[in-house]
Amino acid sequence: MSEYIIKNGSVFDPVQGIKGDKKDIAIKDGKIADKVSSAAKVIDASGKTVMAGAVEIHAHIAGPKVNLGRIYRPEDKLFSCTPTKGMERMGGGASIPTTFKTGYEYAKMGYTTAMEAAMPPMFAKHVHEEIRDTPIIDEGAFPVFGNNWFVLEYLKNHEIENTAAYIAWLLRVTKGYAVKVVNPGGTEAWAWGLNCLSVNDPVPYFDITPAEIVKGLIEANEYLGLPHSVHIHPNNLGNPGCYETTLDTLRLAEGMKAKNKFGRESVMHLTHTQFHSYKGTNWGDFESGAKEITDYVNQNKNITIDTGNVTLDETTTMTADGPFEHHLTGLNHLKWANCDVELETCAGVVPYIYSPNISVCAIQWAIGLEIPLMMKDPMRCYITTDHPNAGPFTRYPRVIKWLMSKKARDTQINAFKHKDKVLSQTSIGSLDKELSLYELAQMTRAGPAKTLGLGHMCGGLKPGMDADVAVYNFNPDKPVANPDDIETAFSRCAHVFKSGVEVVKHGEIVGTGHKRTLWVNVKVNDNPQVMRDINEKFIKYYSMTQANYEALGHHFVPNPYALEVDATHV
């Protein structure tokens, strides 16, 4: 494999504590190396910023729900198609891009790893076919567990060992990465025309509460020692006053400790926190609860969060929180699609326009920025747009601009139609903090990699780690003349390396690398009861046979990378 040396760049690497020093980064055999031979190709990075490849912890980029959005929103592709160009295949779509465009856009912004945040287990094969067709970036997918009949039945009796055995089986057959929970119990209740809006609302028929589901899944997750923590989208998303439900959910992790060999310290990851940080009683007195949420998270070190920044775009919301999407279509009267997934989950899709002229949207924008600015430990707060729910991931450079420049935030605040309301209902106007490049590297590289249990592989530039490197046309030694220069610099990298292969040069795709599917292979002790339960559910309830369920073989996962976990000793 080729050798490279990236010379004289300003390096930001939280893994090694490097804060902008001029350093050379050597790449050999796909890994970061101490040194390379004189034959190494030299990349001049003087006057540029060098970071590890960025890690996306939560986005909806592959699978039936994403594709449902693509199918029922042909207008999303209107005027957003790019023809074949050089190595790039044609692509299209603004908020729900095609698989190829998804891979290219992430790579051009310096992202080399991304997680699909909600995989319906029964449709794992579809998810993996799309992951396979998304070039360059390594990807994993989180199967959803929070409304799964097996989980509900086992946890009703607090059967942690059986839940863990089921998780291990499901991760293996779906080639899944982590335990995702979406509106625990609420999505199952939706099948009965109901919802769970607090952690104590019982799930119909199963007679279990969201609190019991979440606590049980955390216990099972730590019993197994999985790389990632439980990844949770709590109940009551997006409603005024929902911050109290969020705090109730976060409290469920109290006293729990992470147990794993991957260096992860958290036991609960709260996703798209912006959508869960609302105070007020209705859309009229709607206000930010970012302070209450970040105060709690700042004090509780076993919790990590991502932001879910509203980018003020027209986008497509999609979530396994079926009842929420039905509620949303009633608010904006735009088209709604819903898809039930038998014993496991369901999903809804509704287009949404975050208009700067609507006060609620502007306040949501402010809350999304308050959260990272109020978090004291950037290693526990990661930047996301919950793509495509709060905005397309292609807007990360703009979110970075807002976080790194108070001037850019003020410009946007002044452009809002209801500026006074934004300032009275949030504290965005009084936050002077501007994110440093080191903090940015923590929030987009080292932090998410650590929480995903990938800290040994990616998110840093330590010799021995995967050679995922991004070089930005951004000179940290010069003052920023115009905040828009930040957005431009982070939109298109000067160079990107994925596992030591140059994939982006001067903002263009020059290689497709060796894309891998990350999954977690857990060995557990034989559990005949769980195997019998699985067999029985397939015979009695599933519309497919167990033999057709598994995402198996080269067609679905052509280049797998398994993180091995041995849970047989417990």
Added chain:
Amino acid sequence: METVTITMKNPPALYLEADNVTPDVFAGKTAAQIAELHVHEGNTTSTLGKYFEVSGNAGATVADTKIVVKGDVKKVKYLGMKMSAGEMVIEGSADQYVGAWMTGGKLLAKGNVEAFAATAMRGGELIVEGNAGNYLGAAYRGDWRGMSSGKILVKGNAGSDIGMYMTGGEIVVNGNVDVHVMTHAEGGKTVIKGNTKSKLGGQLVDGTIIVFGNIETMMPGYKPNGEVELEVDGVKALFSHYIGDMGERHKKKKGAIVYGNLYKKI
């Protein structure tokens, strides 16, 4: 006003996508520069000059540019797409998307136009002397934003699904129309001087439909609301008034529900 005339001399074997044929793109260009603009035939990209003879230079501004399209353009799509000002005359019949997404200016088609003419129109004027196809002034596939402003006049007949998701502006059809008129619309007005078939104003939230001829089948969601005298295009007549669609959501104004209106000449 300067006039550019483009004349079809080498008709395409496949359909030609000519979204560059607009006063906006032509403005400020010479005939030679215009001939170099790209068009797509199937998956090949070539120049306008390969198919059309171009004569005359464009005006300095969009408003100062007039385009005359001559010859057989029955297989040419997107003529006048996104035009914002100026004038355009198509002497024969054209294919789909004539004047789609137009925001201003005046577009005259002397022959027929195929489907999707004036898709999501936001302003200006489209006059079709022949017939118009389906989805006239409608929203793009999947979209919920149809014609919002401007004026369309069709002197012949129009197809189905005209004014779908319309929110404003006016469509006048002197002849007959096919099924589905102003489906899902939330504003705007459609006047049909000839006969209509069925499903007028299905799921209409707001807006007005005026019919001079017959309605083959009324939607069940419309409620008779007496008779009213209206003056439409200088003609005074008595109309039966219906409100609806009763099966659809409606906005409230000053406490009263605002229904869509359907008028049929008595």
